[in-house]
Amino acid sequence: MERWLARTTAEHVRRMPEYEMVVCKDIETCRQAVREARRAGRSVGLVPTMGALHEGHLSLIRAARARCAYVAVTIFVNPTQFGPDEDLDKYPRQLSTDLAACEQAGVDLVFTPDVETMYPAACHTNIHVGGVTGGLCGASRPGHFDGVATIVTKLFNVLPADMAFFGEKDYQQMVMIRRMVRDLMIPIAIIPCPTVREPDGLAMSSRNAYLSADQRKQAASLSRALFAAVDRIGAGERDAGKITSVIREEILSAGPADIEYCDVVDADTLEVLNAIDRPARICLAVRIGSCRLIDNVGIGNVEKSKSQNIKTRGLL
Secondary structure, three states: OOOEEOOOOHHHOEEOOOOOOEEEOOHHHHHHHHHHHHHOOOOEEEEEEOOOOOHHHHHHHHHHHHHOOEEEEEEOOOHHHOOOOOOOOOOOOOHHHHHHHHHHOOOOEEEOOOHHHHOOOOOOOOOOOOOOOOOOHHHHOOOHHHHHHHHHHHHHHHOOOOEEEEEHHHHHHHHHHHHHHHHHOOOOEEEEEOOOEOOOOOEOOHHHHHOOHHHHHHHOHHHHHHHHHHHHHHOOOOEHHHHHHHHHHHHHHOOOOEEEEEEEEEOOOOOEOOEOOOOEEEEEEEEEOOEEEEEEEEEOOHHHHHHHHHHHHHHO
């Protein structure tokens, strides 16, 4: 009998009498739990996070719960993906709240290692994924994706799941992990999940907490600009330069902002495009005050993209 009945929303997850979420810090306990789940014939889903869980994370957990009989979540603020002037020290940490959210969502196992566990003193190995990490965030955050690739590889080895779930909000990261798994022949299916947005369209992120009230209102311009661009493409515009110009104008008209990049890229290779003649992604990174925000939207089947976002656009 399954310990949890999976449904599409957390409200419909019902506790079974024998349910008890396991929380562990050591590697062998996690490996043993996965081995036992596998021996019982249960598929294993993994949701790697840095904690400060919000609805975006919970949507990944629900996706894992719907497809896998056993769900593991990792909570680890990974120091190697932060640059020297980035927000490692102030990154939000709220473990007790996160654990309560995981239990409510029906998670079976939560791995909460410390830095010494994941990076022993004698550890000198890093993973670098070429090609897809050179542009976009990779251009301004040297070493960031090496840190992400290294920790994700470690987590895959500690918790060798059947499927791992990643949000499309961090699109470049998801593409990189998918490429890494393919290149290294890691037997885990990477499952992309749609970006979850606030009612005004802002992509959910733990870093949104850094925004003041005025900055938070201004930040909604990112999604507003992206959805306006989708409409322009749906109307027939295929010049990528014109599309990014529309986006930049919309964002800058909302208030002071530093647009780090705004590019239309190939959906698979992340090559910057001049013309939208294939499945593509519009990706941007913007600083509002001290807060760096990223967002993106897919351009493939334009009508599908528009229908997926119509509800959010109606609220802008």
